[in-house]
Amino acid sequence: MTDYYREYLAVAVLIGAGLAMVGGMLGLGKLIRPTRPQPQKYVTYEAGSDPVGGWGQSNVRYYVYALLFVMFDVEAVFIFPWAVRLETLGVQSLISMIVFIVILALGLVYAWRKGVLRWA
Amino acid sequence: MIVQNIFFWVLALAMVLGAIGVVRSQNVVHAALYLVVVMAGAAAQYILLAAEFVAWVQVIIYIGAVIILFLFGIMLTRAPMGGDTKLDNDQRWPAAVVSVFLAGVLGALLIDAFGKKEIVISGAKGEQLLQVGKAGHLADSIFTAYVVPFEVVSILLLAALVGAVVIARRD
Numbered sequence: 314m315t316d317y318y319r320e321y322l323a324v325a326v327l328i329g330a331g332l333a334m335v336g337g338m339l340g341l342g343k344l345i346r347p348t349r350p351q352p353q354k355y356v357t358y359e360a361g362s363d364p365v366g367g368w369g370q371s372n373v374r375y376y377v378y379a380l381l382f383v384m385f386d387v388e389a390v391f392i393f394p395w396a397v398r399l400e401t402l403g404v405q406s407l408i409s410m411i412v413f414i415v416i417l418a419l420g421l422v423y424a425w426r427k428g429v430l431r432w433a
Numbered sequence: 434m435i436v437q438n439i440f441f442w443v444l445a446l447a448m449v450l451g452a453i454g455v456v457r458s459q460n461v462v463h464a465a466l467y468l469v470v471v472m473a474g475a476a477a478q479y480i481l482l483a484a485e486f487v488a489w490v491q492v493i494i495y496i497g498a499v500i501i502l503f504l505f506g507i508m509l510t511r512a513p514m515g516g517d518t519k520l521d522n523d524q525r526w527p528a529a530v531v532s533v534f535l536a537g538v539l540g541a542l543l544i545d546a547f548g549k550k551e552i553v554i555s556g557a558k559g560e561q562l563l564q565v566g567k568a569g570h571l572a573d574s575i576f577t578a579y580v581v582p583f584e585v586v587s588i589l590l591l592a593a594l595v596g597a598v599v600i601a602r603r604d
Binding site: 315317318321325371373374375376377379380381382383384386387388389390391393394395397398402405406409412413414416417419420421423424427428429 | 436437440480486490493501502505506508509563567569572575576577580583584586587588590591593594595597598600601
């Protein structure tokens with residue numbers, strides 16, 4: 314096995330240990346706890362008061378925040394390899410990245426100017 | 434190579450179970466969470482293939498962002514979250530035929546292309562392969578040969594955001 318796989322074997326062991334810990338604790342709890350089911354115990358917790366019930370549709374304005382997150386997530390994904398090779402690639406890559414970020418920032422400015430970032 | 438094979442089959446099994454969970458779940462939120470299992474399995478397969486950077490992009494973009502968009506989409510639409518509505522329809526058999534056909538075509542293509550090739554990740558050529566999977570190597574391609582597609586990505590994201598703003602302001 315190469316060093317590459319050995320490094321990721323550690324990650325796999327960590328994930329396995331995490332799953333085993335969660336599973337072990339929940340399983341142990343299930344084994345030793347008393348079970349007295351009551352309907353009140355299955356009521357959804359809503360900040361301590363009785364739940365309103367049903368399910369409300371969320372405001373579509375949240376979607377802009379989700380999409381902004383996706384946009385800047387994608388931007389970050391491109392910035393990582395760019396940052397690794399910035400010194401060897403030089404000014405040309407710097408300019409392409411600035412153009413990329415400016416175009417994405419235009420979207421942020423648009424959302425800002427249209428007032429969707431403001432919570433009325 | 435034996436250890437890699439064991440990991441491959443364990444991950445593949447987890448991915449298949451997750452995928453079955455996606456289509457069988459009566460609750461769309463659970464389906465989205467099953468999709469996380471499938472995508473995490475895909476990321477682990479990329480790591481097995483020495484495509485390190487792609488694997489972490491899979492985690493950041495697909496598990497981090499796309500699933501978030503899915504969950505937002507579920508919240509924004511009047512999707513049946515409680516599991517009280519039947520999500521099944523009677524397209525089971527056509528779907529089975531299409532998926533078996535697709536698996537056959539993709540499998541045949543892969544076996545035809547790489548069936549007899551053994552890719553070794555140790556030794557001189559393997560080191561080169563590991564370098565290909567790293568972020569720096571991708572940057573060399575993106576910022577030399579593929580600058581224009583890279584900038585087009587930003588236009589695409591801008592268009593998506595402007596569309597979302599227009600929809601959000603309509604209410």
